[in-house]
Each structure stands twice: as C-alpha cells, then as structure tokens.
Amino acid sequence: MSTISKSDVAYVAGLAQLDLDEAATARLVGEMNSILGYMEKLNELDTDAVEPMMHAMALTNVFRDDEVKPSLPRELALRGAPLHDDEYFLVPKILDTEGGGA
Amino acid sequence: MEFEAVIGMEVHVQLNCKSKVFCGCSTNFHAPPNTNVCSVCLGMPGAMPVLNREMVTKSVAVGLALDCTISRWSKMDRKNYFYPDQSKNYQISQYDLPINHDGFLDIEVDGKSKRIGITRAHMEEDTARNTHTLGGGHSGVDFNRCGLPLLEIVTEPDIRSADEAFAFLTELKQILQYLGVSDCNMEEGALRAEANISIRPKGTEPFGTKTEVKNVASFSGTYKAIEYEIARQTQVLNEGGKVIQETRGWDDDRGVTFSQRAKESAHDYRYFPEPDLVPIVVDEAWEKSIHELQPELPAPRRARMVADYGLSVYDAGVLTQTRAMADYFEATTALAPDAKKVANWITGDLQALISNAEGDIRVIKITPTQLAAMINLIEDGTISGKIAKEVLVDMFQSGDDPKAIIEAKGLVQISDTGELEQRIAAVLATHPAQVEEFRSGKEKVIGFLVGQVMKATQGKANPKMVNEILRKQLSN
Ligand SMILES: [Zn+2]
Numbered sequence: 001m002s003t004i005s006k007s008d009v010a011y012v013a014g015l016a017q018l019d020l021d022e023a024a025t026a027r028l029v030g031e032m033n034s035i036l037g038y039m040e041k042l043n044e045l046d047t048d049a050v051e052p053m054m055h056a057m058a059l060t061n062v063f064r065d066d067e068v069k070p071s072l073p074r075e076l077a078l079r080g081a082p083l084h085d086d087e088y089f090l091v092p093k094i095l096d097t098e099g100g101g102a
Numbered sequence: 103m104e105f106e107a108v109i110g111m112e113v114h115v116q117l118n119c120k121s122k123v124f125c126g127c128s129t130n131f132h133a134p135p136n137t138n139v140c141s142v143c144l145g146m147p148g149a150m151p152v153l154n155r156e157m158v159t160k161s162v163a164v165g166l167a168l169d170c171t172i173s174r175w176s177k178m179d180r181k182n183y184f185y186p187d188q189s190k191n192y193q194i195s196q197y198d199l200p201i202n203h204d205g206f207l208d209i210e211v212d213g214k215s216k217r218i219g220i221t222r223a224h225m226e227e228d229t230a231r232n233t234h235t236l237g238g239g240h241s242g243v244d245f246n247r248c249g250l251p252l253l254e255i256v257t258e259p260d261i262r263s264a265d266e267a268f269a270f271l272t273e274l275k276q277i278l279q280y281l282g283v284s285d286c287n288m289e290e291g292a293l294r295a296e297a298n299i300s301i302r303p304k305g306t307e308p309f310g311t312k313t314e315v316k317n318v319a320s321f322s323g324t325y326k327a328i329e330y331e332i333a334r335q336t337q338v339l340n341e342g343g344k345v346i347q348e349t350r351g352w353d354d355d356r357g358v359t360f361s362q363r364a365k366e367s368a369h370d371y372r373y374f375p376e377p378d379l380v381p382i383v384v385d386e387a388w389e390k391s392i393h394e395l396q397p398e399l400p401a402p403r404r405a406r407m408v409a410d411y412g413l414s415v416y417d418a419g420v421l422t423q424t425r426a427m428a429d430y431f432e433a434t435t436a437l438a439p440d441a442k443k444v445a446n447w448i449t450g451d452l453q454a455l456i457s458n459a460e461g462d463i464r465v466i467k468i469t470p471t472q473l474a475a476m477i478n479l480i481e482d483g484t485i486s487g488k489i490a491k492e493v494l495v496d497m498f499q500s501g502d503d504p505k506a507i508i509e510a511k512g513l514v515q516i517s518d519t520g521e522l523e524q525r526i527a528a529v530l531a532t533h534p535a536q537v538e539e540f541r542s543g544k545e546k547v548i549g550f551l552v553g554q555v556m557k558a559t560q561g562k563a564n565p566k567m568v569n570e571i572l573r574k575q576l577s578n
Contacts, residue, residue, distance in 0.1 A: 015370055017184055054177050054199075059380040066119045066156035069126025069140075077139045077245075080146075087135045088242030091186040094232055 004032040103340065105301040107332045108309055109261035111270060115253045115284050116228060116292040117160045122249035123227050124151030124194065124379075129251070131290050135244040143227075143249035145190035151378055153178070157251040158201065160283040161225050162384055162392045164253055165202025167277050167399055168220045172389050176201045178225070178376040183369065186243050187229035195254075197373040200224035201382065207257075207277075208401065209269040218270050219258030228252040247291075259298070259309065264328040271295055271321045276400045280425045288320055295324050299331045301339070310335070311345040315359055318352045327352040331359050403428055411441035420449045426464045437474030444477060451491055455498045467501030468494075476504035488561050489513050517564040519571070525563065526571050529554045540576050548572060 009028045013020045020028065071077075074087075083090040122129060125142035141149040165172050179197035205220035228250035233242040255274070261267050275293060278284045286293045300312035315331060318324045335345050350359040398406070400422050407418040407428070422428045427448065435444040452473070456463055476493060479485050485493060485508055496507045508514055516522060530537050533554065539547045548569075555568050 015182070015372065054175065054375065054381045056377070057380060060383045062152060062380050063155035063158070064126070064152040066121050066154050067126060068121045068128045071127045071138050071140050072144075074134075074136050074139075077136055077144060083240070085236065085242070088233065088236065088244060089136070089186075090236070090238075090240040091243055092241070093239050094186060094234060094241040 004029055004036060008032075104304045105332075105336050105339065106304045107262055107328070108259045108300050108302060108312075109263075109267055109328060110259040110298045111255075111257045111261065111267060112296045112298070113255040113271070113274060114228075114294040114296075115164070115255065115278060115286070117157060117251040117253055117283050118285055118292075119154055119156045119160070119251045121154060123154050123157050123225070123251040124249055127246075127249065131246075131287075131292075133246055135242070135246060138246040139248070144245055145188065151194065151376075153379060153382070154251060157225060158382060158384065159392055160251070160281075161201050161223065161253050162389060163281050163283055163396065164255070164278065165205065165223050166389075166393055166396060167281055168202070168205035168207055168223060168255070170202035170205030170220060170223060172384055173199055173201050173203065174384060175199060176382045176384070178379045178382075179373045180376050181226075181371045181373055183371055186241065187232060188227075188248055189230075189245070193227060193229060194376055194379070195226035195373075196224035201384070207270065207273060209266065209273050211263075211265050211269050216260075216266065218260045218266075221256045221258055223253055223255040226252050226254055259300075264325045264332070267297060267328050268321055268325045271324065273400070275321075276423070280397055280399055282397075282425075295321070297324060297328055297331075299328060299335070300345070301332060301335045310339075311347050313345065313347065313359075314349045315352055316349055316362070319354070323352055323354050326354075326357060327359055330357065334359065397425065407431075411435060411445075413441060413445055417442075417445045417449065421445060424463070426462075430463050430470055433470035434474045434477075437471060438477040438481075440477070440481070443480075444474070447473065447477060447494075451494050452498075455495065459498075466498065468497045472497060472501075472503055479504055479508065483515060483517050483564060484508065485513060485515050486561065486563075486565055488556075488565075489515065513562060515564050516559055516562050517567060519567070522563060522567055522571050523575070525558055526555055526568065526575055529558055530572075530575060537576065548576075551576075 006025055006029055009020070009025050009032065013025075013028075078084040078086065078089065081089045116129075119129060121127060122138075122143055125140050127138040127140050127143055130138060142151055162172055176196065176199045178194050180192040181195045181197070182192045184191055200222040202223040203221065205223070206217050207220060208215055208217050210216070228247050230243050230245045230248040233244065236242045257270070261270060275286050278286055278293075284292055288294075295318065297315045297318075298312045299315060300310040302308065302310045313331060313335070315324075315327045318327050331350070338345055346361075349362045351362045352359055404415070404418045404422045407413050407421060408415055411418075413421070421431045431444060431448055434448065435441045438444050452463075452466075452468070455461075456466060473494075476485075476490060476497065480487055480490050485504075489508075493504050493507050493513065496502065496511075497504060500507070516525075529551065533551065536547050536551060540551070551572055552565070552568055555563055555572070556565070
C-alpha cells in the first residue's frame with residue numbers, strides 16, 4: 001500500500017506552484033490517500049487479458065493537412081496579456097538561463 | 103589517472119512544415135514577433151490542437167533513415183513545467199511511446215566505422231523565444247516559435263570523443279538535408295545540439311556524473327565545448343574534486359563552458375497522456391509509403407559513387423556533401439564519361455566560382471549538359487584545359503553554351519600542324535640563347551620555350567602538339 005505523506009503533498013504543491021497552508025495540506029493528504037486507495041482497489045482486478053487503452057475516445061489519427069491558416073492580428077493576440085509592449089508579451093525579467101522544455 | 107569520455111547527444115531539429123504542429127500558423131522564421139500566433143499556440147482556454155500529418159510523415163522519414171523501429175502505436179504527452187517559453191505550463195511532447203525508437207547511425211572517424219545507437223526520435227512542439235534585451239526589468243516572449251514542429255533525437259551514450267560527436271552531427275545533418283525535412287539552419291535555431299558529457303577511469307563501467315552543455319550555436323562550438331568539458335572534468339577529478347551535475351553554457355569568445363544552474367532537484371515533469379490528442383497509428387502501409395519515397399542516403403550514395411565511377415573515397419565524400427551536388431555530378435558524367443575529370447571540375451573550379459559568388463549549385467546558370475559539353479570539348483582537343491577555365495567563368499556568368507563562347511571569342515585551340523610549326527619556329531628564332539642551352543643538355547629550358555609559344559598564341563596552342571613539335575625542331 002502506497003500512502004501519501006505531508007511531504008509528498010508539499011512536493012507536488014511545490015511543482016504545481018501552489019501555496020498550501022497546514023489545513024489545506026492535511027485535507028489533501030486525506031483526499032489523495034483516498035484516491036490512491038481507490039486505485040489500489042482497481043489494481044486487485046485481473047486485467048491480463050484486457051488491451052491497454054490509450055485514450056478515452058476510440059479514435060486514432062486525427063490530423064490536419066499542412067496548410068497555413070491566418071493567424072490572429074497581433075493587437076488581438078496581445079490584448080489579454082497583463083503586460084506587453086505592442087510587440088512582445090512581457091514577463092518579469094528572466095534571471096537564470098534555466099531553459100524550459102525543448 | 104587516465105579517463106575516458108562518455109557522451110550522449112540530444113539534437114532538436116525543426117521540421118520544415120509550412121504550418122505549425124498543432125495549428126495553421128505559419129512557420130516563417132522571419133515574421134515580426136507574435137504575428138504567427140493563434141488561440142492554439144498561445145494556449146488559450148478551450149483551444150484544441152490538431153496534429154499536422156506532415157509532421158508525422160517527416161518524423162517517420164527521419165526514423166527510417168536512422169534505422170529506428172517505427173511505433174505502430176504512439177501518443178502525445180504533456181510535459182509539465184513553469185517557464186515563460188510556453189503559455190500552457192506544459193509542452194506537448196512524447197514520453198513513453200515515441201514515434202521512433204531503437205535505431206543507429208554509423209559514423210566514420212579516422213577511417214574507422216563506429217555505430218552510435220539512437221535511443222529515440224520523438225515529436226514535440228518547439229517553445230517560445232525569450233528576449234532579455236528589452237530593458238525595463240522585463241523579458242519579452244515571442245510565440246512565433248512556439249508550436250513549430252520539432253523532432254528530438256536522443257542517442258545512447260556511445261560517443262567517446264569530440265571528434266565522434268562532430269562526425270555524428272555532420273552525418274546526421276547530411277541525412278536530414280538529403281531527406282529534405284529540415285533547413286538545418288543553425289543560426290536560426292533549426293538544428294540545436296546538446297551534449298551530455300561525463301568521464302570515467304578508462305576500463306571501468308559505471309558512468310561518472312554528467313554535465314549537459316546547451317546553447318551551442320555551431321558544430322565546431324560543440325566540438326570545442328566537449329574538448330573543454332572533458333579537460334575540465336579530468337582536472338576536477340585529478341585534484342580530488344567532484345563533478346557537479348549541472349547545465350553548462352558555452353562561451354565561444356572565451357572558449358570555456360560555464361555553470362548555468364545546478365540540477366539539485368532533478369526535474370519532475372509529471373508527464374501524462376495529452377487528452378486533447380488521440381493516439382497516432384502508423385500502420386505498415388503508411389510506413390511503406392514513406393519508405394518508398396526515401397531518397398538514396400549519403401552513406402550508400404558515397405559507396406555507390408566509388409563503385410560505379412571509380413572515384414576516390416575522398417572525392418565521393420566531397421561530391422555527396424549535398425544531394426544537389428551529387429545529382430549534378432551524376433547528370434554531368436552521364437554525358438561526359440571521364441568521371442574523375444568531371445569530379446575535378448565540379449569540386450575545383452566550379453565549386454570555387456559558386457563559393458565566391460555565395461551561390462548554390464541548385465540555381466547556377468551552368469547546366470550539367472553544358473558542363474559536360476565543355477569537358478568534351480577539352481577531350482576532343484577543341485580547347486585546352488587552360489582556356490576551359492576561362493570558358494567556365496564565362497559560362498558561370500552568362501549561362502551560354504561553351505561552344506558559343508569559344509566561337510564568339512575565337513578560343514578554339516590551334517591544333518593545325520602547319521600553323522604550330524610556323525609559330526614555334528618564330529619563337530625559336532627569337533630565343534637563340536635558350537635553344538643553345540637546350541642543345542647543350544639543359545633539358546629544363548623546354549618549359550620556358552613552351553611558355554613562350556603559349557604566350558604567343560594567347561594560350562590557344564594545343565599543349566601536347568607544342569611539346570612534340572618543339573622537341574622535333576630543337577633536335578634538328
Ligand atoms: Zn497558432
């Protein structure tokens with residue numbers, strides 16, 4: 001039986017950039033354990049003969065053709081941003097060079 | 103202690119689709135910031151991504167070229183992290199079911215072949231570009247790059263030196279260019295290589311602590327960064343220190359790597375299947391149709407050029423550097439049978455003209471048919487090799503047929519025995535001293551006399567005949 005501890009919740013909260021107080025942390029420990037408990041229950045089933053499912057919908061290969069469609073006018077694209085300079089979205093200065101995904 | 107380097111590469115390649123991977127925005131690199139953006143690539147709530155079919159086709163083409171297994175079933179996943187190079191707080195990538203896996207690429211270093219394992223080559227979206235030069239305590243984000251079709255190619259830690267890394271990158275780039283799936287323009291970031299480098303005592307198995315060198319703008323930069331990093335880590339260990347696992351940048355001006363960030367907490371990206379995109383099935387028929395469109399790749403083409411045309415390995419290597427040059431060579435030599443001569447003209451004079459003009463063999467004015475005609479005119483004695491060089495320059499500028507140029511400029515070689523005898527007699531008459539020298543045994547002076555004859559005929563005399571007639575007249 002895997003159980004979720006307070007420090008697990010704090011770790012996940014940190015990754016999700018959530019600021020949790022004591023009460024919220026305690027509540028989440030309970031909730032997450034009950035979710036995992038449910039999973040444990042499912043794990044009791046024999047699924048050896050069941051094909052793994054990759055997606056909730058029984059669809060595959062939904063593609064678009066490689067065609068350029070009009071983009072948004074820049075003014076519109078930037079309109080919802082908290083801060084911009086009419087060219088760029090502005091964010092607080094990035095200090096470290098910690099690259100993102102790619 | 104003697105150490106050995108263990109290097110794995112991660113190469114990001116922008117595939118040259120017209121539109122982005124999940125939306126119809128243009129992939130044009132030169133557009134003003136944030137003009138190729140829409141609700142999908144800006145990650146607006148409710149926007150739904152739809153995968154570009156061409157992205158899959160091109161990715162599989164690369165996978166096949168790298169001898170990968172193509173996944174029958176594949177899916178997209180979310181890679182979660184916070185950083186202002188995307189707006190969704192996740193990047194759509196592939197985690198446990200990459201489209202291509204378990205391949206290899208053979209490279210050659212110092213005449214020895216070596217196989218580099220390819221762990222995987224997976225599809226993902228590129229991220230936005232950050233600019234830090236705006237001032238005012240802000241960084242700018244340009245989402246034009248966000249969502250560009252990206253293929254990440256990951257190797258096994260099979261590379262042992264900067265030379266091998268360089269050979270790997272060069273061969274990989276050549277394959278990508280042959281396939282026509284990427285512009286591979288490094289200045290524009292279409293090809294980005296990262297190296298994971300560690301060292302271990304020679305003859306031991308366990309890996310040492312690795313550093314990751316990122317943001318290197320050229321292959322030669324990668325080469326130098328790896329050399330530097332191996333030397334740096336060796337020194338750290340020899341002084342009893344420990345290598346810290348971290349990302350390091352490369353300062354090309356100073357020729358050093360520098361620490362960018364310690365990876366104390368390894369990233370936990372909490373990948374999970376992307377619910378907005380359905381699985382991708384590449385069945386046998388689709389794989390086969392992509393396979394059938396594959397061009398001949400650089401390595402087999404090099405081998406065939408050596409076998410079919412009797413070229414040296416070196417010449418075959420030079421001629422196959424680009425598919426266009428290899429095509430040009432083959433089209434020319436189909437009409438001018440001396441392949442070695444054709445190779446020399448293309449890699450020598452023609453290549454020099456193209457380089458000087460910063461041109462491209464795909465769009466030059468000289469056609470393979472014209473080049474073949476020019477080479478045949480040398481072979482049949484119409485023009486000398488020396489005159490041909492001038493003719494080639496003219497052809498390069500005007501695009502005219504060699505025959506027309508030769509006739510218009512009166513460059514036809516003098517191969518008329520009577521005329522040559524006269525011209526040579528005249529030269530000998532004006533150089534009695536040299537004639538005496540020759541007759542008293544100074545054979546070398548004949549070179550000077552040949553030169554005088556060529557000068558008197560503006561280079562048009564048939565050199566072989568000049569030599570023969572000169573010797574005959576001198577021995578009289
Ligand atoms: Zn878009």
